[in-house]
Amino acid sequence: MEKMEEIYNNNKLGIDAKLDSIHKDLKRLMERSNQEYLDLMLVNLKKEFLNSINSYISDDVETGLEMGMVEDCKMKDTCKSRFTNYLLNNEELILGNNIPSHIIDDKRAELAQIRKEAPFEVCDNCFSMVNSLFDKQLGLVSSIKTYSTDNEKRTEIAEISDEDIVKTVLEPLSNKQRLQILKSMASETRTFSSLSELTGLRGGNLLFHLQKLLENDLIIQRHDRGDYMITKKGFNLLLVLVDVNKLLENE
Structure with missing residues (x-):
């Protein structure tokens, strides 16, 4: 009887080990499949995103030029x-990952050269509009880079309470006055009357x-x-x- 029980237990251990091995294999397979699926989704999403950007650029250029160029100029079509x-x-x-500053300088120089070849003073209006469209495209570059922020920073953002x-x-x-109050205390203490x-x-x-500032521990009253x-x-x-103020000034 004890021999049978020992055989049973050994068989059970063997079966458990085999099931555990199968479970691990299935788990690895599922993880690999899920990762491959996610990678495929990301590739497709990137393609859709780039197609949308390309479409947006083309539409924006067409609309901007049609609305912004001098209407009755004989050189308009050219x-x-x-x-x-x-x-x-x-x-x-x-759509590139990194744009050296000299590339942007070269593009501006190219537009300046085209302007030199333009015959009329009124051409300034059209070139100003084209320059604005170019600046808008550069703004799009900044936005795309924002969405490429590394995952660690995204995690930190997600954890903001x-x-x-x-x-x-x-x-x-x-509130403007509360910010004034806080700024005024950056270098010295303040009395009620001075505030x-x-x-x-x-x-x-x-x-x-x-009281708002006191409640949130931004200031204290000495007594x-x-x-x-x-x-x-x-x-x-x-x-x-x-x-934050520096970021706003550099926009």
Whole structure:
């Protein structure tokens, strides 16, 4: 009886091991199949995306030239054809991963050279419009690069706490006077009266905004009826806004 039980247990272990091996093989197969499917989807999505971009560029060039060029100029058809070639030849440039600055300089120089060959003063209007279309294409380059941001950064973005950021950062700083108050404390403490003079707010109105900043630990009051001063959190947020301001200036 014990011998039979031992044989049974050994057989069971063998079967379990075999099933485990089959399970692992199936899992690897499914993972490989899923990855191949995902890769195929990404390839198809990229093709659709590039086709959409190409279509957008062509339509934008056609519409922009038709609406922006001088209507009654005898050179319109000739110039439109040349402008179209100039702008549509930028598709490869736009869809490329990296664009050296000298390539952009060369494209601008090419347009400037075409302008030198143009005979009329009114041509400035058309060339200005073409230059705007080119700038718009460069903006498209920046947007495409944005969508190519590395996965680590995308993960960090996804982990942003909507509720906390809105409640403790965006809402407290969404008011001009509150931002003025915080900025004014970056280098010195402030009294209630000096803040009132700075913001033009009086009594309860100023107190309301100060309370918003106090509640979110962006400022502190040294003691009852004492001076207000910025916290480390408040100062760090101002440093973030410095970077944001630089981004806006460089657009």
